[in-house]
Amino acid sequence: DTGVSQDPRHKITKRGQNVTFRCDPISEHNRLYWYRQTLGQGPEFLTYFQNEAQLEKSRLLSDRFSAERPKGSFSTLEIQRTEQGDSAMYLCASSFPRGVINEQFFGPGTRLTVL
Amino acid sequence: QKEVEQNSGPLSVPEGAIASLNCTYSDRGSQSFFWYRQYSGKSPELIMSIYSNGDKEDGRFTAQLNKASQYVSLLIRDSQPSDSATYLCAVTDFNKFYFGSGTKLNVKP
Numbered sequence A: 001d002t003g004v005s006q007d008p009r010h011k012i013t014k015r016g017q018n019v020t021f022r023c024d025p026i027s028e029h030n031r032l033y034w035y036r037q038t039l040g041q042g043p044e045f046l047t048y049f050q051n052e053a054q055l056e057k058s059r060l061l062s063d064r065f066s067a068e069r070p071k072g073s074f075s076t077l078e079i080q081r082t083e084q085g086d087s088a089m090y091l092c093a094s095s096f097p098r099g100v101i102n103e104q105f106f107g108p109g110t111r112l113t114v115l
Numbered sequence B: 001q002k003e004v005e006q007n008s009g010p011l012s013v014p015e016g017a018i019a020s021l022n023c024t025y026s027d028r029g030s031q032s033f034f035w036y037r038q039y040s041g042k043s044p045e046l047i048m049s050i051y052s053n054g055d056k057e058d059g060r061f062t063a064q065l066n067k068a069s070q071y072v073s074l075l076i077r078d079s080q081p082s083d084s085a086t087y088l089c090a091v092t093d094f095n096k097f098y099f100g101s102g103t104k105l106n107v108k109p
Helices: none
Strands: A005-007 A010-013 A019-024 A031-037 A044-050 A053-057 A065-068 A075-079 A088-095 A104-106 A110-114 B011-014 B019-025 B032-038 B045-050 B054-058 B061-066 B071-076 B085-092 B097-099 B103-108
Touching: A005 A088, A010 A019, A019 A088, A019 A110, A031 A075, A044 A065, A044 B097, A053 A065, A075 A088, A104 B045, B011 B019, B019 B085, B019 B103, B032 B061, B032 B071, B045 B054, B045 B061, B071 B085
Parallel strands: A010 A110, B011 B103
Antiparallel strands: A005 A019, A019 A075, A031 A044, A031 A088, A044 A053, A065 A075, A088 A104, A088 A110, B019 B071, B032 B045, B032 B085, B054 B061, B061 B071, B085 B097, B085 B103
């Protein structure tokens, strides 16, 4: 059973550069979520997809952030013109809701450091 | 803003003791409730889910839900040093998930 995978696991970039992260969900899962987590905090919701449709995006999310899930399988998260405040762990999770059951499983995360 | 509140800890318990972790949430429309364990530098791992009032047991873990009081708890029996981690409470309205900031648990040998 293959879990959620993310690539890269670590990314170091200079301020102002663009970065792109990839997430491959569990194969039968139709929902995919992106979160950001900083030290001492819980995961903060960024956006989520059901199949290829992006259903919601956090109002706190800058226009520099964009996400896609073009074929309803893998997803990418792009951050343009990175800032030092973007340094965080970016987590992807997937789920397959059935009634009230909507268990979400996380990938290993991508740790971003903006210098 | 839907809020999930947890005591940040650290909660220290001796090995073999029961650890009790608590969580309150603000949205009465919350449908499902989860506990995740997160080791330092790692991603959250789902350990328990609960959907209806009462207790749910899985091995050494028991989740308790009281929707009237908007309260979820996690009991860890026979705590082991390997249980030392941050425990995140999460609730969902079926669409989005809302996480607390976690309680750090230290189990001392």
